[in-house]
Amino acid sequence: MSRPLATDYAPYADAYVSKVPGEELLPAFxxxxxEYIAFLASIPAEKIGYAYGTGKWTIVQVLQHVIDTERIFCYRALRFARMDTTPLAGFEEDDYANAARVVVADWPSLVEEFKSVRHASIAFFARLNEEELERRGVASNHPVSVKALGYLILGHAIHHQKVIEQRYF
Structure with missing residues:
Protein backbone atom coordinates (compact mmCIF):
# COMPACT_ATOMS: atom_id res chain seq x y z
CA MET A 1 0.00 0.00 0.00
CA SER A 2 1.33 3.40 -0.94
CA ARG A 3 0.73 6.83 0.50
CA PRO A 4 -2.29 8.74 -0.77
CA LEU A 5 -1.73 10.91 -3.81
CA ALA A 6 -2.26 14.67 -3.70
CA THR A 7 -5.45 14.08 -5.72
CA ASP A 8 -6.82 11.88 -2.90
CA TYR A 9 -7.60 14.83 -0.63
CA ALA A 10 -8.13 18.58 -0.56
CA PRO A 11 -5.00 20.74 -0.97
CA TYR A 12 -5.27 22.15 2.58
CA ALA A 13 -5.13 18.60 3.99
CA ASP A 14 -1.54 18.17 2.82
CA ALA A 15 -0.52 20.01 5.99
CA TYR A 16 -1.69 16.89 7.86
CA VAL A 17 -0.94 14.08 5.39
CA SER A 18 2.65 15.25 4.91
CA LYS A 19 3.32 14.90 8.65
CA VAL A 20 2.76 11.12 8.60
CA PRO A 21 6.02 9.21 8.18
CA GLY A 22 6.48 6.09 6.08
CA GLU A 23 4.60 4.44 3.27
CA GLU A 24 2.32 2.06 5.16
CA LEU A 25 -0.85 3.18 6.94
CA LEU A 26 -1.20 0.41 9.54
CA PRO A 27 2.40 0.48 10.80
CA ALA A 28 2.09 4.26 11.01
CA PHE A 29 -1.15 3.93 12.99
CA GLU A 35 4.10 7.76 20.57
CA TYR A 36 0.95 9.84 21.06
CA ILE A 37 -0.07 7.97 24.21
CA ALA A 38 3.45 8.47 25.60
CA PHE A 39 3.22 12.16 24.69
CA LEU A 40 -0.11 12.51 26.52
CA ALA A 41 1.38 10.80 29.58
CA SER A 42 4.29 13.27 29.55
CA ILE A 43 2.11 16.37 29.85
CA PRO A 44 2.48 17.84 33.34
CA ALA A 45 -0.77 17.88 35.33
CA GLU A 46 -0.51 21.63 35.89
CA LYS A 47 -0.55 22.23 32.12
CA ILE A 48 -3.74 20.28 31.30
CA GLY A 49 -5.98 23.29 31.92
CA TYR A 50 -3.56 25.81 30.39
CA ALA A 51 -4.37 27.88 27.28
CA TYR A 52 -1.53 29.87 25.73
CA GLY A 53 -3.71 32.86 24.89
CA THR A 54 -7.13 34.45 25.16
CA GLY A 55 -9.64 32.46 23.15
CA LYS A 56 -7.25 29.53 22.68
CA TRP A 57 -8.15 26.03 23.77
CA THR A 58 -6.75 24.40 26.86
CA ILE A 59 -4.79 21.18 26.41
CA VAL A 60 -7.77 19.17 27.61
CA GLN A 61 -9.91 20.87 24.94
CA VAL A 62 -7.28 20.10 22.30
CA LEU A 63 -7.40 16.40 23.19
CA GLN A 64 -11.21 16.42 23.02
CA HIS A 65 -10.91 18.05 19.58
CA VAL A 66 -8.46 15.35 18.41
CA ILE A 67 -10.88 12.66 19.58
CA ASP A 68 -13.92 14.30 17.97
CA THR A 69 -12.08 14.80 14.69
CA GLU A 70 -10.84 11.21 14.62
CA ARG A 71 -14.39 9.96 15.12
CA ILE A 72 -15.66 12.17 12.29
CA PHE A 73 -12.87 11.19 9.88
CA CYS A 74 -13.31 7.49 10.67
CA TYR A 75 -17.07 7.81 10.12
CA ARG A 76 -16.39 9.40 6.75
CA ALA A 77 -13.99 6.55 5.91
CA LEU A 78 -16.65 3.98 6.89
CA ARG A 79 -19.26 5.62 4.68
CA PHE A 80 -16.96 5.80 1.68
CA ALA A 81 -15.46 2.32 2.18
CA ARG A 82 -19.01 0.93 2.12
CA MET A 83 -19.61 2.76 -1.17
CA ASP A 84 -21.92 5.40 0.25
CA THR A 85 -21.36 8.35 -2.06
CA THR A 86 -23.58 10.79 -0.20
CA PRO A 87 -21.61 14.05 0.16
CA LEU A 88 -20.82 14.67 3.82
CA ALA A 89 -20.89 18.09 5.41
CA GLY A 90 -17.97 19.63 7.22
CA PHE A 91 -18.02 20.50 10.90
CA GLU A 92 -17.16 23.64 12.79
CA GLU A 93 -14.43 22.72 15.24
CA ASP A 94 -15.00 25.73 17.50
CA ASP A 95 -18.70 24.87 17.84
CA TYR A 96 -17.76 21.33 18.84
CA ALA A 97 -15.17 22.61 21.31
CA ASN A 98 -17.64 25.04 22.86
CA ALA A 99 -20.32 22.35 23.17
CA ALA A 100 -18.01 19.70 24.65
CA ARG A 101 -18.08 19.42 28.41
CA VAL A 102 -14.43 18.99 29.32
CA VAL A 103 -12.79 19.62 32.65
CA VAL A 104 -9.24 19.13 33.81
CA ALA A 105 -10.30 16.42 36.26
CA ASP A 106 -11.52 14.32 33.32
CA TRP A 107 -8.02 14.14 31.79
CA PRO A 108 -7.39 10.46 32.68
CA SER A 109 -10.76 9.37 31.30
CA LEU A 110 -10.22 11.50 28.19
CA VAL A 111 -6.85 9.82 27.59
CA GLU A 112 -8.60 6.45 27.91
CA GLU A 113 -11.24 7.62 25.46
CA PHE A 114 -8.52 8.58 22.99
CA LYS A 115 -7.00 5.11 23.32
CA SER A 116 -10.38 3.45 22.72
CA VAL A 117 -11.19 5.61 19.70
CA ARG A 118 -7.72 5.08 18.22
CA HIS A 119 -7.87 1.31 18.73
CA ALA A 120 -11.27 1.27 17.02
CA SER A 121 -9.82 3.25 14.11
CA ILE A 122 -6.91 0.82 13.80
CA ALA A 123 -9.29 -2.16 13.83
CA PHE A 124 -11.43 -0.55 11.14
CA PHE A 125 -8.55 0.31 8.80
CA ALA A 126 -6.88 -3.09 9.37
CA ARG A 127 -9.88 -4.84 7.84
CA LEU A 128 -9.89 -2.80 4.64
CA ASN A 129 -8.30 -4.10 1.45
CA GLU A 130 -6.60 -1.95 -1.19
CA GLU A 131 -9.79 -1.55 -3.21
CA GLU A 132 -11.71 -0.30 -0.18
CA LEU A 133 -8.89 2.06 0.78
CA GLU A 134 -8.99 3.61 -2.70
CA ARG A 135 -12.74 4.28 -2.61
CA ARG A 136 -13.73 7.91 -2.56
CA GLY A 137 -16.41 10.25 -1.44
CA VAL A 138 -16.94 13.94 -0.92
CA ALA A 139 -16.52 15.51 2.51
CA SER A 140 -16.46 19.24 3.24
CA ASN A 141 -16.99 19.84 -0.49
CA HIS A 142 -13.76 18.01 -1.47
CA PRO A 143 -13.15 14.53 -2.85
CA VAL A 144 -11.24 12.30 -0.45
CA SER A 145 -10.17 8.66 -0.44
CA VAL A 146 -10.60 6.28 2.47
CA LYS A 147 -6.82 5.87 2.65
CA ALA A 148 -6.33 9.63 2.80
CA LEU A 149 -8.77 9.81 5.72
CA GLY A 150 -6.54 7.39 7.64
CA TYR A 151 -3.55 9.64 7.00
CA LEU A 152 -5.61 12.68 7.95
CA ILE A 153 -6.48 11.10 11.29
CA LEU A 154 -2.80 10.56 12.06
CA GLY A 155 -1.55 13.86 10.67
CA HIS A 156 -4.20 15.85 12.51
CA ALA A 157 -3.11 14.36 15.85
CA ILE A 158 0.56 15.03 15.01
CA HIS A 159 -0.31 18.63 14.13
CA HIS A 160 -1.89 19.21 17.52
CA GLN A 161 0.95 17.49 19.32
CA LYS A 162 3.38 19.92 17.67
CA VAL A 163 1.16 22.88 18.59
CA ILE A 164 1.09 21.74 22.23
CA GLU A 165 4.87 21.23 22.27
CA GLN A 166 5.55 24.63 20.73
CA ARG A 167 2.95 26.85 22.38
CA TYR A 168 1.97 25.28 25.68
CA PHE A 169 5.35 24.52 27.26
Missing amino acids: KSLTE
Missing part, protein backbone atom coordinates in the same frame (compact mmCIF):
# COMPACT_ATOMS: atom_id res chain seq x y z
CA LYS A 30 0.49 1.55 15.45
CA SER A 31 3.77 3.41 15.99
CA LEU A 32 2.22 6.86 16.09
CA THR A 33 -0.44 5.70 18.53
CA GLU A 34 2.22 4.47 20.96
Whole structure:
Protein backbone atom coordinates (compact mmCIF):
# COMPACT_ATOMS: atom_id res chain seq x y z
CA MET A 1 0.00 0.00 0.00
CA SER A 2 1.33 3.40 -0.94
CA ARG A 3 0.73 6.83 0.50
CA PRO A 4 -2.29 8.74 -0.77
CA LEU A 5 -1.73 10.91 -3.81
CA ALA A 6 -2.26 14.67 -3.70
CA THR A 7 -5.45 14.08 -5.72
CA ASP A 8 -6.82 11.88 -2.90
CA TYR A 9 -7.60 14.83 -0.63
CA ALA A 10 -8.13 18.58 -0.56
CA PRO A 11 -5.00 20.74 -0.97
CA TYR A 12 -5.27 22.15 2.58
CA ALA A 13 -5.13 18.60 3.99
CA ASP A 14 -1.54 18.17 2.82
CA ALA A 15 -0.52 20.01 5.99
CA TYR A 16 -1.69 16.89 7.86
CA VAL A 17 -0.94 14.08 5.39
CA SER A 18 2.65 15.25 4.91
CA LYS A 19 3.32 14.90 8.65
CA VAL A 20 2.76 11.12 8.60
CA PRO A 21 6.02 9.21 8.18
CA GLY A 22 6.48 6.09 6.08
CA GLU A 23 4.60 4.44 3.27
CA GLU A 24 2.32 2.06 5.16
CA LEU A 25 -0.85 3.18 6.94
CA LEU A 26 -1.20 0.41 9.54
CA PRO A 27 2.40 0.48 10.80
CA ALA A 28 2.09 4.26 11.01
CA PHE A 29 -1.15 3.93 12.99
CA LYS A 30 0.49 1.55 15.45
CA SER A 31 3.77 3.41 15.99
CA LEU A 32 2.22 6.86 16.09
CA THR A 33 -0.44 5.70 18.53
CA GLU A 34 2.22 4.47 20.96
CA GLU A 35 4.10 7.76 20.57
CA TYR A 36 0.95 9.84 21.06
CA ILE A 37 -0.07 7.97 24.21
CA ALA A 38 3.45 8.47 25.60
CA PHE A 39 3.22 12.16 24.69
CA LEU A 40 -0.11 12.51 26.52
CA ALA A 41 1.38 10.80 29.58
CA SER A 42 4.29 13.27 29.55
CA ILE A 43 2.11 16.37 29.85
CA PRO A 44 2.48 17.84 33.34
CA ALA A 45 -0.77 17.88 35.33
CA GLU A 46 -0.51 21.63 35.89
CA LYS A 47 -0.55 22.23 32.12
CA ILE A 48 -3.74 20.28 31.30
CA GLY A 49 -5.98 23.29 31.92
CA TYR A 50 -3.56 25.81 30.39
CA ALA A 51 -4.37 27.88 27.28
CA TYR A 52 -1.53 29.87 25.73
CA GLY A 53 -3.71 32.86 24.89
CA THR A 54 -7.13 34.45 25.16
CA GLY A 55 -9.64 32.46 23.15
CA LYS A 56 -7.25 29.53 22.68
CA TRP A 57 -8.15 26.03 23.77
CA THR A 58 -6.75 24.40 26.86
CA ILE A 59 -4.79 21.18 26.41
CA VAL A 60 -7.77 19.17 27.61
CA GLN A 61 -9.91 20.87 24.94
CA VAL A 62 -7.28 20.10 22.30
CA LEU A 63 -7.40 16.40 23.19
CA GLN A 64 -11.21 16.42 23.02
CA HIS A 65 -10.91 18.05 19.58
CA VAL A 66 -8.46 15.35 18.41
CA ILE A 67 -10.88 12.66 19.58
CA ASP A 68 -13.92 14.30 17.97
CA THR A 69 -12.08 14.80 14.69
CA GLU A 70 -10.84 11.21 14.62
CA ARG A 71 -14.39 9.96 15.12
CA ILE A 72 -15.66 12.17 12.29
CA PHE A 73 -12.87 11.19 9.88
CA CYS A 74 -13.31 7.49 10.67
CA TYR A 75 -17.07 7.81 10.12
CA ARG A 76 -16.39 9.40 6.75
CA ALA A 77 -13.99 6.55 5.91
CA LEU A 78 -16.65 3.98 6.89
CA ARG A 79 -19.26 5.62 4.68
CA PHE A 80 -16.96 5.80 1.68
CA ALA A 81 -15.46 2.32 2.18
CA ARG A 82 -19.01 0.93 2.12
CA MET A 83 -19.61 2.76 -1.17
CA ASP A 84 -21.92 5.40 0.25
CA THR A 85 -21.36 8.35 -2.06
CA THR A 86 -23.58 10.79 -0.20
CA PRO A 87 -21.61 14.05 0.16
CA LEU A 88 -20.82 14.67 3.82
CA ALA A 89 -20.89 18.09 5.41
CA GLY A 90 -17.97 19.63 7.22
CA PHE A 91 -18.02 20.50 10.90
CA GLU A 92 -17.16 23.64 12.79
CA GLU A 93 -14.43 22.72 15.24
CA ASP A 94 -15.00 25.73 17.50
CA ASP A 95 -18.70 24.87 17.84
CA TYR A 96 -17.76 21.33 18.84
CA ALA A 97 -15.17 22.61 21.31
CA ASN A 98 -17.64 25.04 22.86
CA ALA A 99 -20.32 22.35 23.17
CA ALA A 100 -18.01 19.70 24.65
CA ARG A 101 -18.08 19.42 28.41
CA VAL A 102 -14.43 18.99 29.32
CA VAL A 103 -12.79 19.62 32.65
CA VAL A 104 -9.24 19.13 33.81
CA ALA A 105 -10.30 16.42 36.26
CA ASP A 106 -11.52 14.32 33.32
CA TRP A 107 -8.02 14.14 31.79
CA PRO A 108 -7.39 10.46 32.68
CA SER A 109 -10.76 9.37 31.30
CA LEU A 110 -10.22 11.50 28.19
CA VAL A 111 -6.85 9.82 27.59
CA GLU A 112 -8.60 6.45 27.91
CA GLU A 113 -11.24 7.62 25.46
CA PHE A 114 -8.52 8.58 22.99
CA LYS A 115 -7.00 5.11 23.32
CA SER A 116 -10.38 3.45 22.72
CA VAL A 117 -11.19 5.61 19.70
CA ARG A 118 -7.72 5.08 18.22
CA HIS A 119 -7.87 1.31 18.73
CA ALA A 120 -11.27 1.27 17.02
CA SER A 121 -9.82 3.25 14.11
CA ILE A 122 -6.91 0.82 13.80
CA ALA A 123 -9.29 -2.16 13.83
CA PHE A 124 -11.43 -0.55 11.14
CA PHE A 125 -8.55 0.31 8.80
CA ALA A 126 -6.88 -3.09 9.37
CA ARG A 127 -9.88 -4.84 7.84
CA LEU A 128 -9.89 -2.80 4.64
CA ASN A 129 -8.30 -4.10 1.45
CA GLU A 130 -6.60 -1.95 -1.19
CA GLU A 131 -9.79 -1.55 -3.21
CA GLU A 132 -11.71 -0.30 -0.18
CA LEU A 133 -8.89 2.06 0.78
CA GLU A 134 -8.99 3.61 -2.70
CA ARG A 135 -12.74 4.28 -2.61
CA ARG A 136 -13.73 7.91 -2.56
CA GLY A 137 -16.41 10.25 -1.44
CA VAL A 138 -16.94 13.94 -0.92
CA ALA A 139 -16.52 15.51 2.51
CA SER A 140 -16.46 19.24 3.24
CA ASN A 141 -16.99 19.84 -0.49
CA HIS A 142 -13.76 18.01 -1.47
CA PRO A 143 -13.15 14.53 -2.85
CA VAL A 144 -11.24 12.30 -0.45
CA SER A 145 -10.17 8.66 -0.44
CA VAL A 146 -10.60 6.28 2.47
CA LYS A 147 -6.82 5.87 2.65
CA ALA A 148 -6.33 9.63 2.80
CA LEU A 149 -8.77 9.81 5.72
CA GLY A 150 -6.54 7.39 7.64
CA TYR A 151 -3.55 9.64 7.00
CA LEU A 152 -5.61 12.68 7.95
CA ILE A 153 -6.48 11.10 11.29
CA LEU A 154 -2.80 10.56 12.06
CA GLY A 155 -1.55 13.86 10.67
CA HIS A 156 -4.20 15.85 12.51
CA ALA A 157 -3.11 14.36 15.85
CA ILE A 158 0.56 15.03 15.01
CA HIS A 159 -0.31 18.63 14.13
CA HIS A 160 -1.89 19.21 17.52
CA GLN A 161 0.95 17.49 19.32
CA LYS A 162 3.38 19.92 17.67
CA VAL A 163 1.16 22.88 18.59
CA ILE A 164 1.09 21.74 22.23
CA GLU A 165 4.87 21.23 22.27
CA GLN A 166 5.55 24.63 20.73
CA ARG A 167 2.95 26.85 22.38
CA TYR A 168 1.97 25.28 25.68
CA PHE A 169 5.35 24.52 27.26
